[in-house]
Amino acid sequence: MFRLFKFTKPYTPMIIFVLIFVFLQTLGDLYLPTLMSDIINKGVMQGDNGKIVQIGGFMLLVAGGGALCAIIASYLSSKVAVGLGTILRSKVFERVESYSLHEVDKFGTATLITRSTNDINQVQMVLIMILRMMISAPMMAIGGIIMALREDKSLTWVLAIAIPVLAGVIALIASRMIPLFRRIQGKIDRINLVLREKLVGIRVIRAFNTVEHEAKRFEEANVDLTENYIKVNKIMAFMMPCIMLVMNFTSLAVLWFGGIFISKGSMDLGALSAFTQYAMQIMFSMLMLSLMFIMVPRAQAAAVRINEVLETLPGITDNENIKNTFSMKGFVEFKGVTFTYQGAEQPALRDISFSAQPGEVTAIIGSTGSGKSTLINLIPRFYDVDSGNILIDGVDVREMSQETLRAKIGFVPQKAVLFSGTISENIRFGNTQVSDDDIRHAADVAQATEFIETVDGGFEHEIAQGGTNVSGGQKQRLSIARALVRKPEVYVFDDSFSALDFKTDARLRAALKHEIAEATVIIVAQRVGTVRDADRIIVLNEGKISGIGTHKELLETNQVYQEIVSSQLSEEEIA
Numbered sequence: 001m002f003r004l005f006k007f008t009k010p011y012t013p014m015i016i017f018v019l020i021f022v023f024l025q026t027l028g029d030l031y032l033p034t035l036m037s038d039i040i041n042k043g044v045m046q047g048d049n050g051k052i053v054q055i056g057g058f059m060l061l062v063a064g065g066g067a068l069c070a071i072i073a074s075y076l077s078s079k080v081a082v083g084l085g086t087i088l089r090s091k092v093f094e095r096v097e098s099y100s101l102h103e104v105d106k107f108g109t110a111t112l113i114t115r116s117t118n119d120i121n122q123v124q125m126v127l128i129m130i131l132r133m134m135i136s137a138p139m140m141a142i143g144g145i146i147m148a149l150r151e152d153k154s155l156t157w158v159l160a161i162a163i164p165v166l167a168g169v170i171a172l173i174a175s176r177m178i179p180l181f182r183r184i185q186g187k188i189d190r191i192n193l194v195l196r197e198k199l200v201g202i203r204v205i206r207a208f209n210t211v212e213h214e215a216k217r218f219e220e221a222n223v224d225l226t227e228n229y230i231k232v233n234k235i236m237a238f239m240m241p242c243i244m245l246v247m248n249f250t251s252l253a254v255l256w257f258g259g260i261f262i263s264k265g266s267m268d269l270g271a272l273s274a275f276t277q278y279a280m281q282i283m284f285s286m287l288m289l290s291l292m293f294i295m296v297p298r299a300q301a302a303a304v305r306i307n308e309v310l311e312t313l314p315g316i317t318d319n320e321n322i323k324n325t326f327s328m329k330g331f332v333e334f335k336g337v338t339f340t341y342q343g344a345e346q347p348a349l350r351d352i353s354f355s356a357q358p359g360e361v362t363a364i365i366g367s368t369g370s371g372k373s374t375l376i377n378l379i380p381r382f383y384d385v386d387s388g389n390i391l392i393d394g395v396d397v398r399e400m401s402q403e404t405l406r407a408k409i410g411f412v413p414q415k416a417v418l419f420s421g422t423i424s425e426n427i428r429f430g431n432t433q434v435s436d437d438d439i440r441h442a443a444d445v446a447q448a449t450e451f452i453e454t455v456d457g458g459f460e461h462e463i464a465q466g467g468t469n470v471s472g473g474q475k476q477r478l479s480i481a482r483a484l485v486r487k488p489e490v491y492v493f494d495d496s497f498s499a500l501d502f503k504t505d506a507r508l509r510a511a512l513k514h515e516i517a518e519a520t521v522i523i524v525a526q527r528v529g530t531v532r533d534a535d536r537i538i539v540l541n542e543g544k545i546s547g548i549g550t551h552k553e554l555l556e557t558n559q560v561y562q563e564i565v566s567s568q569l570s571e572e573e574i575a
């Protein structure tokens with residue numbers, strides 16, 4: 001956790017002020033019982049009203065000053081802690097954004113969310129506590145003992161018994177509480193995971209009537225967390241009366257024996273009053289210290305999780321000497337590429353070699369799971385290859401900056417993703433520089449204008465989070481328009497026509513052909529109709545290339561392709 005505190009550097013002056021004000025406040029607190037003793041001895045016992053007013057006034061001043069210091073310290077320490085939270089959140093966010101898909105897969109979404117919200121809150125809370133108590137608790141404990149002994153030594157033995165007893169009680173309770181606190185974070189992760197899955201998959205859950213199953217899953221995670229909290233609170237509930245008992249017995253002992261000493265004349269009333277208060281201060285500060293010992297491990301567990309995120313380096317980073325000059329435009333070449341997903345036994349792609357040129361359409365066809373999406377995810381470097389090279393414009397994708405690389409590519413993913421915002425904002429996402437006319441034109445080419453005009457507000461129609469208020473085919477068309485406004489060198493369509501009816505599919509491809517005649521186009525498809533006009537068709541089978549050629553060539557030579565074709569087209573269509 002202390003490694004995280006290094007991020008409070010910009011707040012160093014504020015922290016120093018907090019410590020100073022806490023110091024002053026504690027000093028005042030320690031002084032008050034002595035003043036009290038003076039008032040009793042010099043004022044009340046002597047019947048000297050002037051003295052009472054004089055010392056009383058001074059006490060008011062000390063108490064007021066103390067309160068002021070406490071307010072300032074509290075304000076500043078909150079500011080520091082919230083500042084640390086802000087810095088940590090943005091660091092975590094930055095780091096997660098730099099992750100390649102490998103690291104995101106490794107952590108999982110739920111825990112990344114808990115880590116950047118709840119865990120950071122824990123650290124923030126405990127920082128406030130540390131700032132406020134780090135100085136005041138030990139100072140109060142030690143100062144209290146010294147001041148108490150200065151007042152009177154005959155009652156020392158009461159403290160000598162009470163302090164170890166209290167320490168024992170606290171140690172016993174803390175040892176039970178700490179493991180419970182450590183477990184809470186993982187349980188919150190679990191709730192988050194179940195809840196997220198439930199919300200994202202709500203349609204499927206309802207359609208498959210698994211509402212009860214999901215409710216049970218959530219219930220289990222929830223009850224698990226609740227039980228943990230109940231255990232914690234049971235211990236807390238037990239702790240308070242125990243500690244109060246020890247404290248009250250201590251006051252009782254001090255008053256009882258103090259009373260005896262007073263009646264014998266060996267102690268004065270003021271000293272007794274001060275001693276009682278110091279005893280309370282000492283015990284109270286021990287309580288604070290123990291609370292810190294309980295809270296710190298919990299925040300520690302959170303800090304470890306935050307550090308994990310911060311210390312996991314992105315698997316894909318820019319090369320040190322990046323090449324950003326290119327002699328060609330729009331050339332894509334795979335040279336003997338093999339790729340394995342982390343944790344998978346078999347490579348998802350094996351020895352893939354082909355090239356695609358500007359002005360040509362390269363289509364990739366193959367059954368589901370044959371590795372089509374994997375192949376094209378390698379082009380924008382979402383993952384790095386195990387061996388072989390992917391060249392764009394003659395340069396290996398690992399040798400150019402990711403920004404340059406991705407600027408060359410208009411990517412339409414298999415699962416169309418839209419963001420909350422208007423339709424035109426979603427299209428503009430591809431290129432912030434474009435005019436409204438460009439957006440209209442892109443929508444035209446993507447065959448989206450027709451439906452955009454029928455919805456409320458047209459281009460200003462609000463898309464819901466995750467694009468749930470448009471159909472699958474409409475989503476696909478909008479994400480095609482988004483790639484079009486980018487005017488990239490290379491277009492990559494991952495099964496982007498699958499949710500379109502045949503007529504729209506044909507119209508869209510005809511419009512595209514005209515629009516992006518100059519660019520390099522790579523299309524992944526399942527339907528023979530979508531690929532048959534392509535200049536080059538690559539047939540993928542179980543991660544390997546089974547054949548490359550035109551529709552006609554493959555139809556004659558390639559068995560895998562023949563099977564795909566015969567399963568989709570009738571005899572006459574093939575002929």
Ligand code: ADP
Binds near residue numbers: 342369
């Ligand atoms: P296609 O797009 O041709 O349907 P994919 O490229 O999506 O197929 O998948 C190819 C193979 O890689 C499949 O066996 C799939 O299980 C596996 N795969 C896909 N994505 C991942 C991933 N993120 N982690 C591990 N394995 C994956």
Ligand code: MG
Binds near residue numbers: 373414495
């Ligand atoms: Mg796919």
